Amino acid sequence: xxxxxxxxxxxxxxxxxxxxxxxxxxxxxxxxxxxxxxxxxxxxxxxxxxxxxxxxxxxxxxxxxxxxxxxxxxxxxxx
Numbered sequence: 001x002x003x004x005x006x007x008x009x010x011x012x013x014x015x016x017x018x019x020x021x022x023x024x025x026x027x028x029x030x031x032x033x034x035x036x037x038x039x040x041x042x043x044x045x046x047x048x049x050x051x052x053x054x055x056x057x058x059x060x061x062x063x064x065x066x067x068x069x070x071x072x073x074x075x076x077x078x079x
Contacts, residue, residue: 001055003027003070005046014075015039018066023059025066 005011018025018036025036029049034041036055045053055070057063069075 001067001070003053003055003075005050005053005075008043010075011042011046012039014069015042017069017075021057021059021062021065023057023062025058025062026056028054028056 003014005014015037027034027036027042027045029045029052032045032048034045036042055066057066
């Protein structure tokens with residue numbers, strides 16, 4: 001699933017959410033692939049390829065949770 005981050009806070013909310021999950025989750029763009037639970041990795045990949053980011057979730061149940069989180073725009077909401 002593709003994802004867009006508008007601000008640093010969006011990345012933080014996403015990383016906080018996926019860090020609570022048990023399975024492996026990756027952010028991929030071009031030749032880059034990073035652990036989505038790493039704020040440094042997430043910041044790096046967003047900086048390198050902000051318009052080509054794909055989220056890959058290994059666990060099917062958690063993939064649905066991440067998809068719901070992203071579709072609701074939860075990573076874009078102000079708290």
